[in-house]
Amino acid sequence: MAAMSVPSIASARQAAADAPAAQQQRQAAAQNIIPAWRPGDPDSFTRYYFDSLMLETRYLDSDIPSTKFELFGETFDTPIMTAALSHLHNPANGMAIYAQAAKECNAVHWMGMGEDKELEEVIATGARTIKVIKPHRDNAEVFRRIKHAIGAGCFAIGMDIDHSFNSTGGYDVVMGVPMKNETFEDLKSFVKASSLPFIVKGVLSVSDARKCLDAGVAGIVLSHHGGRVKYSIPPLMALEPILDAVGGKMKIFLDCGVVSGMDAYKALALGVDAVSVGRHLMPLVQDGVEAVAKRMRAMTAELAGVMAATGVTSLDKMDPTVIHRTMF
Ligand SMILES: Cc1cc2nc3c(=O)[nH]c(=O)nc-3n(C[C@H](O)[C@H](O)[C@H](O)COP(=O)(O)O)c2cc1C
Numbered sequence: 001m002a003a004m005s006v007p008s009i010a011s012a013r014q015a016a017a018d019a020p021a022a023q024q025q026r027q028a029a030a031q032n033i034i035p036a037w038r039p040g041d042p043d044s045f046t047r048y049y050f051d052s053l054m055l056e057t058r059y060l061d062s063d064i065p066s067t068k069f070e071l072f073g074e075t076f077d078t079p080i081m082t083a084a085l086s087h088l089h090n091p092a093n094g095m096a097i098y099a100q101a102a103k104e105c106n107a108v109h110w111m112g113m114g115e116d117k118e119l120e121e122v123i124a125t126g127a128r129t130i131k132v133i134k135p136h137r138d139n140a141e142v143f144r145r146i147k148h149a150i151g152a153g154c155f156a157i158g159m160d161i162d163h164s165f166n167s168t169g170g171y172d173v174v175m176g177v178p179m180k181n182e183t184f185e186d187l188k189s190f191v192k193a194s195s196l197p198f199i200v201k202g203v204l205s206v207s208d209a210r211k212c213l214d215a216g217v218a219g220i221v222l223s224h225h226g227g228r229v230k231y232s233i234p235p236l237m238a239l240e241p242i243l244d245a246v247g248g249k250m251k252i253f254l255d256c257g258v259v260s261g262m263d264a265y266k267a268l269a270l271g272v273d274a275v276s277v278g279r280h281l282m283p284l285v286q287d288g289v290e291a292v293a294k295r296m297r298a299m300t301a302e303l304a305g306v307m308a309a310t311g312v313t314s315l316d317k318m319d320p321t322v323i324h325r326t327m328f
Contacts, residue, residue: 042227042234046257049234052326053266058311065307066314067300069108069274071251072156072197072218074128077106078300079315080264083255083278084132084160084201086112087175094285099127101281101292105300108155110276113174116148128155132201135164137171137178139186146193156218157194162202162225187215199251201225204238206245219251222272226256226279236267243271261302268303269310269318 038044069079082102088094095114099122102109109127111119113134122129131149136142142159149157164181166172172179182190191198197218202225203209212220222235222242235254242252254267255276264275277299284291307313310322 040230042224042230042232043257045232046224046234046236049237050257050263050266054324054326055266055269055306055310055322056324057309058322059309060311062308062311063313065304065312067304067307069315071108071274074155076108076128078296078303079268079274080258080261080296080299080303081108081253081274081276082110082281082296083276084110084112084130084158085278085282086114088282088285090286093121096121096125097285097289098281098292099125099129100289101296103127104289104293105296107296108274110158112160113177116145116152119149119154120152123153130154130156130158130199132158132160132199134174134177135159135161135179135182137180139189142190143193146190150194150196154196156197156199158199158201158221159190160201160223160225161208162223162228167229184211184215187212187217191216197251199253201255203242204233204235206241209242209246213246213250217250219253219273220246221253221255221276223255236270236272239267239270239272247271261299261304262306264299264303265306265310266323268315269312269323270320271318 067078069076082098085098088098091097095111095118099109099111103126109129110132111122111129112132119131131154133142133145133149146157159182161182163172163174164179171181187200199219199221200212200217201221202223203212203220204222204224209220222238224232224235235256239252239254251273252271253274253276254272255278258264258267258275258277259280267275281292281295284295312318
């Protein structure tokens with residue numbers, strides 16, 4: 001049922017000519033993160049949702065587009081960002097390789113769980129990094145990490161609220177570290193403690209989005225965290241009512257299942273500010289900075305190609321009426 005993203009015969013031939021076998025396999029894997037339809041699996045739903053969206057072309061009066069992206073007073077070359085990954089230790093400096101690639105592309109970089117030293121190594125690459133802190137059971141640890149992230153030179157700070165619970169009704173424990181649920185009051189105190197923009201990752205409802213806005217959060221990431229809860233809706237499907245509730249008042253980012261410039265375009269056209277890419281890039285970390293950066297650039301180029309063909313010359317001119325939903 002879900003359409004797979006498979007390389008064309010021409011690009012597969014080119015890859016065969018260009019790349020050693022292992023690298024070729026990783027690139028093929030990166031193009032095929034969702035191999036089959038799995039009932040109840042949010043990754044499957046998400047792929048299906050992206051693929052159910054079509055677009056109309058608008059050539060007349062279009063022009064060569066710019067993918068320049070403004071965020072919190074800084075300018076980036078693309079709205080396609082890395083996703084908040086963690087534990088990339090193959091090779092050992094995988095987190096730094098991933099960050100360096102974002103830096104090379106002048107893209108916003110996100111970083112997930114990890115110790116202080118690892119964050120400092122990532123910041124040392126020069127990547128403009130948003131550090132996502134876990135919902136630690138002990139708020140004092142959250143405050144300590146906020147302070148460290150500010151001192152280390154992060155661009156913004158976030159929290160993945162979707163790691164509060166395990167799947168059996170208890171609080172989550174991630175790599176031995178205890179978590180808890182966050183309340184509105186907790187959120188307000190984290191925002192207050194952060195002199196940087198504070199972002200909440202893992203929002204799929206108007207209810208959470210409104211609470212984030214009221215707590216002073218600067219942005220939200222629409223995400224099911226790669227399918228933590230079965231039957232979660234595709235993040236893009238959650239967008240419209242969330243835009244109605246908080247659109248224009250905070251930044252809205254999206255991750256989960258973005259594997260192409262076309263996916264990025266659809267999300268941006270419908271109203272998100274920027275998208276993140278995680279598992280699609282992850283296998284390429286083993287091949288080094290240039291392999292990850294090359295794929296990020298190719299996705300941005302594909303985004304630009306779709307923008308040109310749909311009459312969108314800059315990100316602020318995105319128009320949701322370009323998108324059509326499958327009716328057949
Ligand atoms: C290996 C791995 C580690 C991750 N670690 C974190 C993390 O520490 N914090 C976080 O917020 N999300 C983490 N994520 C989730 C990603 O940020 C992202 O939400 C998810 O992978 C969906 O995006 P994708 O389909 O582009 O991979 C991790 C994902 C993977 C695959």
